[in-house]
Amino acid sequence: MMMLLGSIQYGSRIGRWSPFLIVALSACTEERVTTRPKEGAITESVYASGVVKALDQYVVHSQVNGILLMAYVTEGDTVEAGDPLFLIDDRSSSLASRKAEVNLAFLEKNASSNSPVLAQLRASVTRARESLENDSALYAKQMRLWEKQIGSENDLEQRRLAYTTSRANYEAALEAYAESRDRLRTELSLARSDLELSKVAEDDRTVRSWIDGVVYDVSIEKGELATTQRALAVLGSAEDFLLELNVDEYDIVRIAPGQRVLVTMDSYRGQVMEAIVTKVDPLMDERSRTFSVEAVFLKPPSRLYPNLTAEANIVIRSRQEALLLPANYVTIDDRVILASGDSVALEIGLRDLEMVEVISGIDASTVVVLP
Structure with missing residues (x-):
């Protein structure tokens, strides 16, 4: 009975531990995924997405508000700088221009040498001068009589007062004429400027092309x-x-x-085109957290259109002979696991999406294990 129990207990132990033994045996027989570094070329680049744009491409806006009276162009038309594109009905600028013309004509008439305003002032100057000459002669005559003790002192004082008054009136008439003449000249100059400005505003009714090029889109009727x-x-x-x-x-x-930029486009599938960076916009777009970079094709494809999408890899560095290791064999802290189970720190050079360049830490004969 004791032997039977012992057999049962022994058998139960075997049954309890056998799954672990099976796992251990299978783990020992499982092959680990390994590789060795290999010599090859690697290019480190920065990915960028973007679109094709025509050189000097711009969006046309009107300088004034109003109803579109005429569209002189349609999509695909060729234009030259200065060609009219649209005519806007801006009535306010038209009225302002006509008002400026009327005002200028009025001031030109008043500021001319024979204008009624200046003629009246010149007549006042003439009358004041004649009165002054007359009173001056009478005062001088009275002075001579007084020296001969002829006439009263009151007569002399009356003549002197008349002369003084006439001289003041003459000087005031001269000043009034000069002031009015200068004011009218200034107003005339301002009126001419106003007319020029109003004509510029009226010219803004005609929207013109800034460049020699093509009309790619018209978005108003x-x-x-x-x-x-x-x-x-x-x-x-x-x-x-x-x-x-x-x-x-x-x-x-x-x-x-x-x-250097390597470019692919959906419109030219299977082709890789080369371009070169020409401009880096220094201001970041706050919404997308990106910077705008311009590049030009070294050999542009046969046909391009604005807003075609493109994907690009901007080449930062490249090396033709490098010791390369698949990136998935390198841990996040730049280490690899050796066949012995030990880990070794690497000095990494260039990187791309699939490979890394090994500067030091292992050589071409080192076997590394996929972590």
């Missing part, structure tokens, strides 16, 4: 309201295009003009 905030059209170069790329703020400090 005759009879609709044009405002200074509403886009009327999109114009740009007919032949020259650029890439407007968006680079994350994390990477922008690594971007500079002159860097």
Whole structure:
């Protein structure tokens, strides 16, 4: 009975521990995924998405508010700088221009040498001068009589007072004439300036092209309201295009003009085109937290259109002969696990999405284990 129990107990132990033994045996027989560093080329780049834009592309706006009377262009039209694009019915500027013309004509008449206003003032000067001459002669005559003791002192005083009054009146008439003449000249000059400004405002009714190029879009129709905030059209170069790329703020400090760009586009699938960075906008877009970077194609494709989407890799550094290791074998703290189970710290050089460059820590003969 005791032997039977012992057998049962022994058998129960075997049954209880056998699963762990099976797992251990299978773990020992499982093959680990390993690799060795290999020589190869690597390119470190910054990803950017963007769109194609025509050179000098801009959105056309009106300088005045009003109803669109005429659209002189349609999509696809070729234009030159200064060509009219749209005519806006801005009645306020038209009225202001006519008012300025009437005011200028009125002031030109009043400021002319034979104007009624100045003629009347000159007549006042003439009368004052004649009165002064007469009173001056009478005063001088009375002075001579007084020296001969002829006449009374009261007569002399009356003549002197008349002379003094006439002289003051003459000087006042001269001053009034000069002041009115100068004021009218100033008002005339201001009226001419007002007319020029009103004509400029009236000229703003005609929206003109700033560039030689192509009309890519017209977004308003005759009879609709044009405002200074509403886009009327999109114009740009007919032949020259650029890439407007968006680079994350994390990477922008690594971007500079002159860097090579590898570009792919949905419109040209399977093709990789080269471009070069020409401009880095120093102001970040606060909403997207990105910077605008411009690049131009070294060999542009045969046909391009504004707003075509593009993806780009801006080349930061590249090396043709480097010791490379798949990035998934390297831990977040830049270490690798050896076949022995030990971990080794690496000095990492260039990186791309798949590979890293090993500067030191292991060599081409080192076997590393996938963590």
